[in-house]
Amino acid sequence: xxxxxxxxxxxxxxxxxxxxxxxxxxxxxxxxxxxxxxxxxxxxxxxxxxxxxxxxxxxxxxxxxxxxxxxxxxxxxxxxxxxxxxxxxxxxxxxxxxxxxxxxxxxxxxxxxxxxxxxxxxxxxxxxxxxxxxxxxxxxxxxxxxxxxxxxxxxxxxxxxxxxxxxxxxxxxxxxxxxxxxxxxxxxxxxxxxxxxxxxxxxxxxxxxxxxxxxxxxxxxxxxxxxxxxxxxxxxxxxxxxxxxxxxxxxxxxxxxxxxxxxxxxxxxxxxxxxxxxxxxxxxxxxxxxxxxxxxxxxxxxxxxxxxxxxxxxxxxx
Numbered sequence: 001x002x003x004x005x006x007x008x009x010x011x012x013x014x015x016x017x018x019x020x021x022x023x024x025x026x027x028x029x030x031x032x033x034x035x036x037x038x039x040x041x042x043x044x045x046x047x048x049x050x051x052x053x054x055x056x057x058x059x060x061x062x063x064x065x066x067x068x069x070x071x072x073x074x075x076x077x078x079x080x081x082x083x084x085x086x087x088x089x090x091x092x093x094x095x096x097x098x099x100x101x102x103x104x105x106x107x108x109x110x111x112x113x114x115x116x117x118x119x120x121x122x123x124x125x126x127x128x129x130x131x132x133x134x135x136x137x138x139x140x141x142x143x144x145x146x147x148x149x150x151x152x153x154x155x156x157x158x159x160x161x162x163x164x165x166x167x168x169x170x171x172x173x174x175x176x177x178x179x180x181x182x183x184x185x186x187x188x189x190x191x192x193x194x195x196x197x198x199x200x201x202x203x204x205x206x207x208x209x210x211x212x213x214x215x216x217x218x219x220x221x222x223x224x225x226x227x228x229x230x231x232x233x234x235x236x237x238x239x240x241x242x243x244x245x246x247x248x249x250x251x252x253x254x255x256x257x258x259x260x261x262x263x264x265x266x267x268x269x270x271x272x273x274x275x276x277x278x279x280x281x282x283x284x285x286x287x288x289x290x291x292x293x294x295x296x297x298x299x300x301x302x303x304x305x306x307x308x309x310x311x312x313x314x315x316x317x318x
Contacts, residue, residue, distance in 0.1 A: 003170075003171075004042060004043065004046065004165070004166075004168075005029070005032065005042060005046070006171040007168040007169065007170060007171050008046050008049075008052065008165065008168060009025055009028060009029055009171065010168075010169075010170075010171035010173070010174040011052035011168050011174070012024065012025075012028060012052040012055045012056050012059075013025045013028075013056075013174065014052075014174040014239040014240070015052070015053065015056035015061045015239070016056070016059070016061060017177055017178075017181070017236075018177075018178055018181065019178075020060075021176065021178075024056075024059045027059075028055065028059075032045060032046070032049070043162055043165065046165055047160060047161065047162055047165060050158075050160050051158050051159070051160040051164075052168075053156065053158070054158055054160075067154070068152060068153075068154050068156070069143070069147050069152075070146075070147050070150050070151065070152045071152075072150075073143065073146045073147050073150060074143065074237075075244075076146070077139055077142055077143045077146070078234055078245070078248075079244070079248070080139065080142070081135065081136075081139045081230060081234070082230075082234075082248040082249075082252065084135055085132060085135050085223075085226070085227050085230055086227075086248075086251070086252055086255075088128075088131055088132065088135070088223060089223045089224070089227055089252070089255065089256075090255065091125060092125050092128050092131075092223045093220075093223065093255075093259045095125040095126065096216060096219065096220040097259070097262060097263060097266075099216055100213065100216065100220075100263060100266075100267050101266075101267075102262055102263050102266040102267050103262075103266075126219060127219075128219060128222035128223040128226065129222045129226065131223075132222070132223055132226035132227070132230075133226070136226075136230065169240060173240045173241060174239065174240060175235070175238060175239075175240075175241055175311070177235065177236060179303070180232065180235065180303070180304070180307070183299065183300050183303060184228075184229075184232050184300070186296075187228070187296055187300055190292060190293075190296055191225055191293070191296070193289075194289050194292070194293060197285060197289055198218050198289070202282055202286065203215045203218075205282065214286060214290060217290060217293075220263070221293050221297065224256050224259075224260070224297050224301075225297070227252055227256070228256075228297070228300055228301070228304075231249055231252060231253075231304065235249070241311055243312070246308045246311055246312045247312075249304060249308050250305060250308040250309065250312070253301040253302075253304045253305040253308070254305055256297065256301040257298065257301050257302060257305065260294060260297060260298060260301075264294065
């Protein structure tokens with residue numbers, strides 16, 4: 001019976017984010033427990049409380065987007081975004097690992113920058129921010145276009161019954177985005193400072209043999225950063241995790257960790273890629289930002305990987 005209560009509370013709280021979720025959870029649970037003695041069983045009480053969305057509205061829930069998108073269209077666009085961005089991440093990563101001479105099967109040679117070559121394929125692979133941004137904009141346009149062609153009713157059915165109560169998923173299906181939002185806030189602030197710092201002519205000013213590698217790294221990190229944001233935005237739209245989403249997200253984050261590990265290990269990163277210390281503050285900040293970027297991407301990817309594996313085990317265990 002407690003399991004049924006937790007499933008109902010989870011359904012109501014899925015409409016909220018952050019501390020508000022815990023406030024609603026504690027208050028609603030206290031109310032239900034206080035009224036429990038007035039009913040013969042808990043099922044009747046939970047049915048009388050009404051649809052979880054209706055209860056959420058009484059606690060101040062207001063959707064940011066009033067329009068209801070076709071779930072099938074949303075799912076289709078999500079798959080396309082993960083597939084296309086995942087393919088681009090794969091080939092772009094191979095391209096830059098080749099530039100860094102980090103591939104296990106690659107013969108020893110000097111690092112050669114091809115960022116200024118004119119071939120279309122090279123331009124696509126060497127401009128991750130533009131391509132990933134284009135993928136994001138295109139996916140939004142496709143979502144809106146397909147949703148207009150295949151609209152669904154904008155009326156939300158408020159009907160609530162005992163059967164619908166029993167059909168509620170396990171409470172662990174409802175994700176909590178608090179930890180991830182905290183990580184992503186720090187992640188965003190760091191890479192905002194990172195972008196501002198490297199948009200200066202700092203690379204041109206640095207007269208050191210590592211400057212070309214540092215220039216390449218500022219591009220190498222971009223697809224990882226963008227796909228982490230893609231994953232977070234899609235994750236935030238999820239009131240309930242699905243098998244497909246957890247699999248896609250797990251593969252993306254596993255590949256990110258693997259690619260960065262290959263780069264760090266095979267490039268002798270700490271030995272060959274950092275600038276000399278105690279020359280000037282610009283050199284020091286370059287080292288801080290480069291190491292910090294690796295650490296940030298590692299932390300958020302590892303967190304998401306472990307979260308996905310834990311969620312998959314708890315949600316879909318038999």
